[in-house]
Amino acid sequence: MHALARSLAKDRLAHAYLFTGPHAIGKTTLARALAQTLECPDTARPCGECIACKKIARDRHPDVQIIEGVPVGFKFDEKSPPPPPRANDWERRIIKIDQIRLLQHDISRAPFESPWRVIIVRRFEEANEEAANAFLKTLEEPPAHTRIILTARDASLLLPTIPSRCQVLALRPLAPAQIQTALRERWGVAAETARVLAHLAGGRLGWAIRASENPRLLEARHAHLAALHATLTEGHNEKILRAETLAKKDEDLPEMIEWWLSWWRDVLLTQHGDAARVSNIDFEDTLRAHAARFTLEQIQDALQAIRQTARQLAQNINPRLALEVLLLKLPA
Ligand SMILES: [Zn+2]
The missing domain is CATH 1.20.272 (Zinc Finger, Delta Prime; domain 3)
Structure with a gap:
């Protein structure tokens, strides 16, 4: 994941990325790793140890925002409490235009404490047409200090104008041995747990990490x-x-x-x-x-x-x- 994030950032940086693949394959994990690569001040980016890297790993970095859909029927406005965490991978949610508008307002301002504002929008296939169309404007002309990362199950589920404005990367399932090594070396999971989770994961590193935590x-x-x-x-x-x-x-x-x-x-x-x-x-x-x-x-x-x-x-x-x-x- 970190090696992939580094190589993505080494290429001429795209304004927007789209990571596709099955649920829990590791799209958001890769998005966080790419955000760390962008924000980390260390020369060996991402170091995983600095304040920026640690804040991003815990979703606490003020310049790295992760948003996803709200439950169907949930009234979203600026003052509404955060929606409950997703009950499971199958829960159907909607990304609403109000969420996109709030996001657009946020990214119009400069970052607080790091080089970039990074916006991660998970499961963009859940954006309704109104929201997806509103977001297109941001993809066409993103503010200079902004990098956008979208995730989706499949590019074909999106309005075609969305993937055509992103650098698309399709994540594929990993072999159990690769997941086992990543869990042990990157996430410090005990050997036997790593072995069991790697086999249960069905190639989905994101699921294995989530289950270990x-x-x-x-x-x-x-x-x-x-x-x-x-x-x-x-x-x-x-x-x-x-x-x-x-x-x-x-x-x-x-x-x-x-x-x-x-x-x-x-x-x-x-x-x-x-x-x-x-x-x-x-x-x-x-x-x-x-x-x-x-x-x-x-x-x-x-x-x-x-x-x-x-x-x-x-x-x-x-x-x-x-x-x-x-x-x-x-x-x-
Ligand atoms: Zn760092």
């Missing part, structure tokens, strides 16, 4: 997998009850679905004798047991049933009903 992510995963393992031995009535309990926390369901899919993919890989590609490496024994217990057909049916539930949930089908159907379809 936020134990809740792994705790939630344990709970989701425990629920799956338990329901495979339950009777009809227990499954109905469990579906009801799970449906009450419907904001957690997209995350649960992802972990349940990753589980059955791993059972499939284990059965194929392809254990090297397994994600849930800290559950080797249970994976082996499930690979022996279920037939190939049962595993494929489970994957298909979970994918179908994901589609139904996205179409706002009653979560309790969708989960009842799913739990009754899973093999016993």
Whole structure:
């Protein structure tokens, strides 16, 4: 990340960058590293040690602003309290024109304490058309002391005039070994944790860093997998009850679905004798047991049933009903 940020800054500096790639692949991490490269006074930029680098790492630098969409229905104005943190990667938000206007007002002034004002706008695909059009003016004529970094899942989700005014960099998934090394060397994560997170990350360095800093992510995963393992031995009535309990926390369901899919993919890989590609490496024994217990057909049916539930949930089908159907379809 830091090497990439350095090489980006070494080229003739673009006014605006667009980093694209799947959720949590590390776009914002790279944006912070590029901001550090711009603001750090050290010759070996970014040093990671100076006040500027440390403030940026903690999102406390007065000249480096990170903004993202607000929840649907959230009234944004200058005096409104900051929106709540994003509940999960699937939460739908909107970047509103009022946010862009406030940003434009801020960047019209010189930076407080460093060479640049750096504006990082996350998930620009969430900007509504009004906001995206307003932002175009800033991209066309950014103030001299300003550098802009946008992130988005894919450039094709934006108004075409946005990426055409940015230097676009598409981030690709990293191999587990690369993530493991980065976690240990850059983020000081303990060896065993780094190994597990690197395999769970699915190539997304940003996710791995977030999980290393936020134990809740792994705790939630344990709970989701425990629920799956338990329901495979339950009777009809227990499954109905469990579906009801799970449906009450419907904001957690997209995350649960992802972990349940990753589980059955791993059972499939284990059965194929392809254990090297397994994600849930800290559950080797249970994976082996499930690979022996279920037939190939049962595993494929489970994957298909979970994918179908994901589609139904996205179409706002009653979560309790969708989960009842799913739990009754899973093999016993
Ligand atoms: Zn520094």
